[in-house]
Amino acid sequence: MKVNIAEFIISAVGPDQYPDDALPEVALAGRSNVGKSSLINRMINRKNLARTSSTPGKTQHMNYYRINEDSMYFVDFPGYGYAKVSKTQRATWGKMVEKYLSERDTLKLVLLIVDLRHPPTSNDKMMFDWLKHYDLPMCVVATKADKIPKTRWQKHIKIMKQELGVLSGDNFIPFSSEIGLGKEELWGLIDGYVLSSENETPDTEDAEIDANESQQVGPTEA
Template identity: 65%
Template sequence: MKVKQAEFVISAVGPGQYPEDALPEIALAGRSNVGKSSLINRLISRKNLARTSSQPGKTQTLNYYRINDFFYFVDVPGYGYAKVSRTERAAWGRFIEQYLVGREPLRRVMLIIDVRHPPTKDDQAMYDWLRHHDLPIVVIATKADKIPRSQWQKHVKIVRETLGMPKGDPLVLFSSETGQGLEELWALLDESVDWNEGETLENPQE
């Protein structure tokens, strides 16, 4: 896909600030510091449009990025940061649940996992929760450049087994550094938003 336009729109703190143009939304979820911002930047071929918070685990906003005036990437607050209090975790849960369950334009959730390590308890809980609510998921096993190519399939198998992923559910091995998995991921995202009058990401609104 050729991204002609990408812009940060808003850091929304509640439904009253969500965009009202009904464009499709693709959410990115994952642990704090797992690489969501790097993934967005790689997908849109920008170096630093999406920026990492200086206080991991503290951000309680949904960061909206409008792509080609056709859809949004929505960066969801990271989870699993050890220094976040129980009260803050509870607030995060309510905020994110309200968005993921109730947001009509949401078309897919990208759950980002660090492929170097087995999914954490928080990763497993998030995956199970998304499946429970029947949300369309693609698991992104990122940081593939950090392990030898000969070990890729071993680590992917660990991710699938730890999460209990059904056979055939999409998992993309990805690297923001090398672009590994970029075309495969865009193909899945194209399916996610190709929902209205035959439009596709490769030829948006033409």
């Protein structure tokens, strides 16, 4: 998808604040500080539309970003698993996210964002299992690949897949917001879901890129 316009629309706290224009939505779920905002900025070629923060747990709402006015939305979920957020607040976020995932008709794809440098957390595994159980369209996006030497990418990918339970037909894309690794592959996957009609099923062939292939290096983001 060629991104001409990208804009922040709303920080929503419930269904009454979600956009009602019926545009397709791609949701991003992941633990706090895993790089969801940086991923959005890389995907839309902007440095700071989605605000990044060194303080985990800052995103407390469903942040909607509209792409190309009439194409789609990225929906950034509150980060999960941050201990300094109160149990009551985490429970509130959890209910909001679960309600959205189970009831939102315009949801086309969930990107489960994980950190490729480390094995998945218990919350990562729980989210993966939940999405699988409810048969929601999903892609695991393993960020921060640039923080690992290329020679170790395949080892980390293997560990991530094994511990999450990723199967050969599941979508899995290594990604780096810093160097642009995985950007084109991820847009290709998103396009398949967003552009497909309601009665069509997009190709779910494993979207993993070959970590040994050379990648075009883009500018470093803030």
